[in-house]
Amino acid sequence: MARKNGNKRTHRDDAQHESFLRHKNFMYLKWALFICLISIVAYFLIDPTPRHNGGTWYGYTLGTIGALLIVWLTMLGIRKRAITAGKWSLKGWTSAHVYLGLSLTVIATLHTGFQFGWNIHTLAYALMMLVIISGAFGIYFYANIPRAMSENRAETTQAEMIQLLNSLDDQLEDAARPLSAQYVAAVQSAINDTKITGGLFTRLSGRVNKCATARALAKLRDAAEGSGSAMVDQYGEDLSSAISILDRKSVMLNRVRRHIRYKSLLELWLYIHVPATIFLLAALTAHILSVFFYW
């Protein structure tokens, strides 16, 4: 069930679950901060000629550390497919992945010496930052969305959501039978034409414009509340029954769409994170090759 009690949640986290972010009391966060601090202090203490860039001894050192880190961070993609426990648990690995990955922003930026241009070197840097930023979004979503998602779906599975919608459609069909043709058409449209979701942006927005169910609901509500009282008399009970089902379907649809929105947010960053990583590996190869080719 939805966890509303903050204290209870903390207790539960401490007792049963430790997220990858808090792994071993933030051990890898501390390591990452330590590496960043050393890198920054060294950057200011070392005075290379003529200026900081990737080609000084410190630049090469940072570059080597950065490249090895990138390769190791990429290995999570392979590592995660084998779940193990213990010292090198997947959770520990993920924790290190997150914090050491974030430390790359400092290591690689210092490696550049703040020299940027329209070239393969800056492309590699930009891709790395894209990977890291998308990863940061991933962390944010992983930290925040599952709870909202769980509250939203209220322990309903996706398959149950489909069943519920179908069942509401069935009920709607039954309820609409006595109604006159124009309302039947609206209800039919609600059954046949309702789009659960659409493309990427529809999914991320969590709502669908011109939803057939919403329109049918509005139309029947107008009929019930406003105009022909004769009709209300004639169909009164059937109409309110249909309206009530449409209302339930509408609520259900909103819940489903929110669910899709959350799920999309949880998935989308990976659609950037993963291809950008492969792109980065290629650009990094070109970067390193070019540096030593024109040594």
Place this chain on the structure above:
Amino acid sequence: MTFIIRKIRRRPNGQEVVRDQPVNKTELTVGRATECDIYLPDLTVSLNHATIEAAGNSIRVQATSDRPVKAKGKFGTRFVFPAKDENTIGIGPYQIKIYKEDDSIVVATERTEEKTQMLQPEDEEKIFSLKKAVIGKRSHAWFWALVTVFVAIAAPLYYFYSDRKADVANPIEIRADQELIGTRVDQLWLSGPMSLAHTSLADNCNACHLNAFESVQDVTCLSSGCHDGIRNHAEQDDLWASKPPLSAGEEILRSVAQFTGKNEMACGSCHMEHNGREGVILTSEGTCNDCHADMDTRLTDTDLINVSHFDVDHPNFRPTVITEPHFDNPVTARISLDDNPKSYSGLKFPHDIHLEADGAVAKQAMDLADEWGFDEVLGCEDCHQTNAAGALFLPVNMEQNCGMCHSLAFDQDPETGYIRTLRHGEPQDVIASMQDFYNSSAARLFDESNTGGSTRRRPGDVAQLREDNRLVDSLLFASDRARQRVAEIFNEGGACYDCHVIVEPEDGDPLKYDISHVSLEEQFMPKTVFHHESHDFMNCLDCHEAETSDSATDVLLPGIDNCLDCHRSETTVNFIPSNCLMCHEYHDDTHQPFMTPDDSSRTRHASVWPKRDDEISVAGSSLPQAVTVTAEATNILQDQ
């Protein structure tokens, strides 16, 4: 006639379930409304969709709503069939067969189109996952990785090898062709903008990078018509010895560099390209201080003084002054201004008298103002002229710079008014000329002293000659006159004496007067060029204390404190930031001993760094250049 309404349902195993209901009517209503005889509960069916009427031998089907009925393969509102046949109509998802059975008409209704639900369980993935909504991760990844491999790896490599094949020997030529092509994809490999001077090479990697995985070689810079003849700062070994110990990181980089064959003392190790347009010349003080701040601790045999910053740790200037003038080989020494050096040029020249506002010199300047353009008093520029570059001053020249006032005239022809002038720079020539002049006057005396029997004499020199020994007297008289006049010019009040140190004749013979050796410094600071032209907003006397100098031995060079009034180290805020290169050159190729890589056999650059062809070696002199300069000055004097 009765109808039998027959409802057929099928079980999942295909078995039919039939339920008959006889109805004693001649017309049946069909529709979604529950009161209809044939109740078809589907929203595609109208409330009262149609009627089926038995009329004699025919069956009439009449649509009663705005929705049609399907029969005989088409939609219509009214159909009439012969009652004896079996006929089929379709309403919504239902199929209704109408046929005669005994005396009744059977209307058999069966739902033939099963209701399909909008959402199927197998659509779960499609509905909830992003997979179908966006391009897959793998296709993205592969696409961009392949693009990178082709554009950022394969293409630059292709260009490198095709250019290299084109012409390795003359890489600059390739560039001309490439300019037509424009920017190429291999520019992606440029690690940063080229310096301004090398911009034109940006399109042509092969111009400098001759071989793959090999650093740019010095020979590439020093040949191919670009930087031929540039010489190194000092001996490679001395350069290494004067460097401070490498940091641990630098040691690592050095070992990596050595491992990969990169020369750590190559041109490129200081002149780092691809670092922006501002240039590849290191101007930071740190570049020099690294070695020079405490160089004597590492380079123990150097006579160079440690320097770190101009305003803190720079020794006072040490001009090269002449300690003993000589026409050919003056003796020079480098003496700090702190030690109040004296310059012995062999000349007399009090600056103070020449710059006085109300003295004799000023009066003469006024007299000659029209002729020479003097102001009311003499100015520095009246005698000192800058060289063509405007940086330094030309050596003072007697005829041009002194002769305006200091005339060498010694006689004027009374008849023609011609002024006879002595030749400067050749004392023996001067004496000989004067002798010749007075000897020639002997003939005139002889001639004019001939009274022709008259006892009357013409007044003047000839009056002193006796008639009877006229010739000898004339000659003796002329000779005495010459000696007298020579002695005059070499003694106080004479033209030579004013400026020169006179060598008195040992036997007192005036014809053996001579002047002492003269040498002039052309440049007090031969290791640097002071740019006078960039200081021309100032007055000469702001720096050079000439007004109070009463001796030619004064070295009127301003000390470092004078410079510090305006110039400070490169980090200064309130003064003019001044780094080493503002005064000193690194690849100085004009002044020894900055550049002496003569024995390069022990260095890697033996065949690369050019040798001086004008190297002068003078034993015992640390500053041979000063010798050449003064020798030139002497030559000028001698020529005149």
